Amino acid sequence: VFTGLGMVAVLENVVLSQQWPLQYGIVFDAGSSHTSLFVYQWPSDKENNTGVVSQTFSCHVDGPGISSYAKNPLQAGESLRKCLDKAMTVIPTERQQEAPAYLGATAGIRLLRMQNESVAERVLSAVATVIQQYPVSFHGARIITGEEEGAYGWITINYLLDSFTKQQAWVHPQTSNILGALDLGGASTQISFIPAGPMADATGASEFRLYGFDYTIYTHSYLCYGQNEALLKLIQSIVAVRWGRGHFDPAKYP
Numbered sequence: 001v002f003t004g005l006g007m008v009a010v011l012e013n014v015v016l017s018q019q020w021p022l023q024y025g026i027v028f029d030a031g032s033s034h035t036s037l038f039v040y041q042w043p044s045d046k047e048n049n050t051g052v053v054s055q056t057f058s059c060h061v062d063g064p065g066i067s068s069y070a071k072n073p074l075q076a077g078e079s080l081r082k083c084l085d086k087a088m089t090v091i092p093t094e095r096q097q098e099a100p101a102y103l104g105a106t107a108g109i110r111l112l113r114m115q116n117e118s119v120a121e122r123v124l125s126a127v128a129t130v131i132q133q134y135p136v137s138f139h140g141a142r143i144i145t146g147e148e149e150g151a152y153g154w155i156t157i158n159y160l161l162d163s164f165t166k167q168q169a170w171v172h173p174q175t176s177n178i179l180g181a182l183d184l185g186g187a188s189t190q191i192s193f194i195p196a197g198p199m200a201d202a203t204g205a206s207e208f209r210l211y212g213f214d215y216t217i218y219t220h221s222y223l224c225y226g227q228n229e230a231l232l233k234l235i236q237s238i239v240a241v242r243w244g245r246g247h248f249d250p251a252k253y254p
């Protein structure tokens with residue numbers, strides 16, 4: 001998932017003001033089955049060139065994932081308003097104009113793009129239009145790759161487990177235990193880890209510098225192997241078998 005993941009990585013590229021002690025940012029995790037909004041905050045000063053991020057608010061967007069609005073793209077944008085309105089009550093008014101806002105769409109939209117690229121673009125355009133109507137610094141609504149999704153999940157897991165740094169002094173732990181990550185989403189599954197040796201598939205490599213240390217990880221994404229897609233394949237196979245045996249009644253399966 002995109003949950004917060006991007007914030008740890010992307011904060012390295014955000015220009016932070018020194019006028020206020022806390023910065024705020026918004027991340028939309030637009031998954032295949034649902035969308036969530038997260039508000040993060042972090043001190044203006046970085047630690048070893050990386051922001052120290054904490055989640056301060058989350059909101060589950062009503063309705064299905066944005067890829068489900070293929071027949072009504074405008075509604076995909078409108079579905080975000082309730083959570084955006086709530087986020088504006090959390091972020092101080094004087095901080096909103098420079099609060100970066102991102103939307104990362106994952107496997108649901110990747111599948112929709114494969115089926116109809118123009119429709120996928122209209123859905124992303126609709127959500128971008130709505131977010132831009134709010135007093136935030138909009139940084140884009142885009143489809144992230146499966147490799148990005150896996151890498152951000154890897155960052156999230158190890159960040160939460162203090163693998164990168166110990167909170168007491170924000171220093172790299174002497175006995176750091178960097179873990180791999182398995183991410184089972186609705187429409188895809190990702191695996192990410194630091195390889196023991198040279199990688200034969202260099203296309204799956206990602207490099208990050210976090211808290212003064214460099215990391216090279218390998219990520220692979222398996223599209224259509226998420227929970228919902230796997231269940232759909234199972235149902236289709238069952239239906240095919242029942243049809244072949246003459247037991248399938250189409251009227252029972254609209």
